[in-house]
Amino acid sequence: MSNSEQILVLVKPDGVARGLVGEVISRIEARGYVIAKLELRQATAELLAAHYAEHVAKPFYPALVEYMTAGPVVAMVVEGAQVITAFRTMAGATDPIKAAPGTIRGDLGRDWGTGEIRNIVHGSDSPESAAREIALWFG
Ligand code: IDP
Ligand code: MG
Numbered sequence: 001m002s003n004s005e006q007i008l009v010l011v012k013p014d015g016v017a018r019g020l021v022g023e024v025i026s027r028i029e030a031r032g033y034v035i036a037k038l039e040l041r042q043a044t045a046e047l048l049a050a051h052y053a054e055h056v057a058k059p060f061y062p063a064l065v066e067y068m069t070a071g072p073v074v075a076m077v078v079e080g081a082q083v084i085t086a087f088r089t090m091a092g093a094t095d096p097i098k099a100a101p102g103t104i105r106g107d108l109g110r111d112w113g114t115g116e117i118r119n120i121v122h123g124s125d126s127p128e129s130a131a132r133e134i135a136l137w138f139g
Contacts, residue, residue, distance in 0.1 A: 003081050004079055004080055004081055004083075005079070005080070005081065005082065005083055005084055005127055005130070006036065006077050006078065006079050006083070006130055006131075006134060007077070007078050007083050007084045007087050007123055007124045007130045008075065008076070008077060008122070008123070008124045008130055008133040008134050008137055008138075009024075009028070009075075009076045009077075009078050009087060009121060009122065009123050009124075010073045010074065010075055010076075010121065010122035010123075011024050011073060011074040011076075011120065011121055012067070012068060012073055012118070012119070012120055012121060012122060013067065013068060013069075013070040013071035013072065013073055014067070014070075014118040014119075014120060015074075015108075015120040015121060016040075016071055016072055016073060016074060017070075017071050018108075018120075020108055020120060021074050023104075023108065024074075024104060024120070024121060025076075027090060027104060028076075028078055028087070028090075031086065031090065032080065033078050033079065033080040033083050033086070033087075034078065034079045034080060035076055035077070035078055035079075036076075036077045036078065036079045037075075037076060037077040037138055038074065038075070038076045038077075039074070039075050039076075039138075040072050040073075040074055040075075041072060041073055041074075041075050041137070042069070042071075042072050042073075043068050043069055043073055044069070045065055045069065047136065047137070048064075048065050048068050048069070049065075050136050051133060051136055051137075052064065052068075060116075060117075063115075063116050067116060067118065075137045075138070077134055077138060084123070084124060084125070084126065084127060084130060087123040088123050088125060089103070090103060090104055091103060091104050091105055091119075091121050091123050092104060092105040092106045093105065093106075094117065094119060095117055095119070096108075096109025096110055096111070096117070096118075096119050096120075097110070097111050099119075104120055104121050105119045105120055105121070108120055
């Protein structure tokens with residue numbers, strides 16, 4: 001498995017609260033990827049500031065921290081060749097309203113009228129991000 005790669009996947013607090021952990025895991029397993037690590041975790045503001053370093057200065061960041069600390073998340077390391085591209089495709093566009101049907105966000109997400117984006121899952125967007133995020137969550 002020399003060309004295998006790893007991605008950090010989070011089932012975000014809305015996904016855990018809505019009972020969608022099994023659905024997300026089922027989709028990953030059905031696709032043939034391997035769950036190498038899995039843990040229920042409570043994110044802290046400190047961990048999120050590192051995880052979302054690229055977003056810390058953005059206007060939506062305080063609401064993002066509130067969302068991501070509202071309850072536990074399920075953190076996973078998922079493995080397989082091209083799993084980063086594959087999982088990003090499976091997750092769909094950031095905004096569930098724009099995410100295509102067939103994707104996790106497009107099938108399971110909606111606009112809840114809160115003015116915030118609640119989109120069920122996170123997936124690292126590159127091998128560099130994945131290595132950084134896996135070290136943060138599981139290092
Ligand atoms: P991604 O999760 O699809 O990679 P990013 O642009 O990296 O999307 O944003 C990280 C997370 O920040 C999103 O999943 C979402 O929860 C939140 N977010 C991104 N853009 C906005 C926005 O414009 N308004 C509110 N929340 C946002
Ligand atoms: Mg991102």
